[in-house]
Amino acid sequence: MAAGTETLKRTPLRERHVAAGAKLVPFAGWEMPVQYGGIREEHIAVRNDVGVFDVSHMGEIETSGPQAEQLLQRLLSNDVSKIAERGAQYSVLCDERGGVLDDLFTYRLGPDRFLTVTNASNHESDLAWFERHSANVDATVTDRIADFAMLAVQGPRARALVQDLTDGELPKRFTTVERTVAGVPDVLVCGTGYTGEDGVELLVRPEQAPAVWDAVTAAGATPAGLGARDTLRIEACFHLYGNDLTQDRNPIEAGLGWCCKEDTGFIGAEAVRKARANGTKEKLVPFAISGQGIARQGNPVIGGGVVTSGTHSPVLGYGIGMAYLPAERTEPGTAFEIDVRGKTRSAEVRTKPLIPEER
Amino acid sequence: MAEASYPSDLKYYEEHDWARIDGDVATFGITWYAQDQLGEVVYFDLPEVGKTVRKGDPYAEVESVKAVSDVIAPLSGEIIEVNEALSSGPEAINDDPYESGWMVRVRMSDPSEVDSLMDAAAYEESLS
Numbered sequence: 001m002a003a004g005t006e007t008l009k010r011t012p013l014r015e016r017h018v019a020a021g022a023k024l025v026p027f028a029g030w031e032m033p034v035q036y037g038g039i040r041e042e043h044i045a046v047r048n049d050v051g052v053f054d055v056s057h058m059g060e061i062e063t064s065g066p067q068a069e070q071l072l073q074r075l076l077s078n079d080v081s082k083i084a085e086r087g088a089q090y091s092v093l094c095d096e097r098g099g100v101l102d103d104l105f106t107y108r109l110g111p112d113r114f115l116t117v118t119n120a121s122n123h124e125s126d127l128a129w130f131e132r133h134s135a136n137v138d139a140t141v142t143d144r145i146a147d148f149a150m151l152a153v154q155g156p157r158a159r160a161l162v163q164d165l166t167d168g169e170l171p172k173r174f175t176t177v178e179r180t181v182a183g184v185p186d187v188l189v190c191g192t193g194y195t196g197e198d199g200v201e202l203l204v205r206p207e208q209a210p211a212v213w214d215a216v217t218a219a220g221a222t223p224a225g226l227g228a229r230d231t232l233r234i235e236a237c238f239h240l241y242g243n244d245l246t247q248d249r250n251p252i253e254a255g256l257g258w259c260c261k262e263d264t265g266f267i268g269a270e271a272v273r274k275a276r277a278n279g280t281k282e283k284l285v286p287f288a289i290s291g292q293g294i295a296r297q298g299n300p301v302i303g304g305g306v307v308t309s310g311t312h313s314p315v316l317g318y319g320i321g322m323a324y325l326p327a328e329r330t331e332p333g334t335a336f337e338i339d340v341r342g343k344t345r346s347a348e349v350r351t352k353p354l355i356p357e358e359r
Numbered sequence: 360m361a362e363a364s365y366p367s368d369l370k371y372y373e374e375h376d377w378a379r380i381d382g383d384v385a386t387f388g389i390t391w392y393a394q395d396q397l398g399e400v401v402y403f404d405l406p407e408v409g410k411t412v413r414k415g416d417p418y419a420e421v422e423s424v425k426a427v428s429d430v431i432a433p434l435s436g437e438i439i440e441v442n443e444a445l446s447s448g449p450e451a452i453n454d455d456p457y458e459s460g461w462m463v464r465v466r467m468s469d470p471s472e473v474d475s476l477m478d479a480a481a482y483e484e485s486l487s
Binding site: 034035038039040043227230231292293294296311312314341343 | 398399401402404420422423424425426427
């Protein structure tokens with residue numbers, strides 16, 4: 001067992017997780033529930049009904065002030081001016097070489113006020129990066145991680161469940177509103193998620209998170225852990241920073257060119273422009289194993305390339321994942337082989353998402 | 360099976376394997392604790408009949424949704440039978456780890472190794 005678990009950060013829902021029989025594991029400096037009853041049943045609950053995740057390890061950075069948009073336009077790869085008030089937008093944070101530092105959702109809370117959600121493992125470095133570039137800009141960067149717990153309610157029944165607990169209409173996809181949820185005022189309700197299902201994410205003050213959790217679970221949401229979160233996002237082909245995205249990869253090879261608007265002049269835009277124009281040696285593709293076996297992160301692709309995410313798909317019943325392959329071998333349907341711990345496994349390039357959108 | 364159990368007629372190895380001894384043949388599997396730690400098993404890579412296994416060395420792989428793990432041999436010998444049913448129904452390892460979830464039968468090369476294994480009480484003690 002990992003030593004020093006007492007130094008791990010705890011979410012305000014830890015007691016709820018223990019009571020629900022969760023296995024708690026260290027993750028990015030936090031003690032987080034990896035599973036309750038079992039990854040597969042939690043996964044299926046989210047696909048077919050509704051599940052709730054404690055994702056309070058995610059960080060938040062607020063950027064505000066007259067030049068807040070200008071600062072974010074410089075930092076984030078997407079066109080921040082296109083975020084309507086109460087809108088949300090996905091982007092990556094790049095270094096000067098176009099290497100990916102993080103992938104993020106940014107919400108516009110007011111004309112000059114933005115909230116950016118960071119990955120737990122990158123929060124401190126993202127914050128330092130934001131602060132470093134805000135020196136000569138009339139914008140204030142504030143660490144808001146201590147102000148929010150975060151619950152993701154996901155699945156085909158998620159909206160209906162949360163709607164019944166909420167005093168007003170829920171936000172549409174990729175927008176956000178403040179609502180009273182389960183009697184808790186000023187919950188930031190966001191029409192976003194990381195599962196490939198419809199649903200909402202709730203940003204709530206930490207001391208009020210247990211009340212929201214209790215109401216959502218009492219209404220029938222299945223508690224789901226990081227294990228199911230990972231299998232769900234792989235089926236949906238969402239990137240995980242540290243697996244599919246690293247500082248050694250640019251957003252073009254990662255398949256994230258769609259969220260890069262080089263004309264905005266973001267840091268790394270020139271490198272990204274070059275990568276887009278010249279193409280990249282490798283590209284990230286979804287794949288499925290043909291036959292038996294499950295490829296995992298780090299398994300080499302025979303002839304070049306590497307698996308960056310891999311699991312068993314609870315919906316499909318076979319191994320799936322994402323891998324960087326030589327660009328000339330990335331057409332859907334292309335067969336390739338993976339060295340899985342010394343055994344050669346056959347795989348095929350697929351399209352995203354890996355699971356059918358209508359099931 | 361939902362509740363922990365460690366049958367008293369089995370021998371246990373520190374890598375969370377059990378062995379059922381019948382003359383010079385031993386049946387291997389993994390313990391309730393091991394399957395609980397793994398979570399739902401989705402794939403068992405069958406070893407080959409005729410393969411030699413050595414106490415303390417991996418002889419098979421078991422995959423759960425979240426990870427792959429080696430299965431360690433509690434005794435040395437030659438594999439004389441594998442549980443083919445696990446190929447299509449690996450969930451037996453979770454549901455019934457001591458009976459239908461058995462993995463291989465081995466003809467022991469050194470039956471005296473059995474003396475080094477734990478009984479159920481000692482194994483349970485080691486888990487606490």
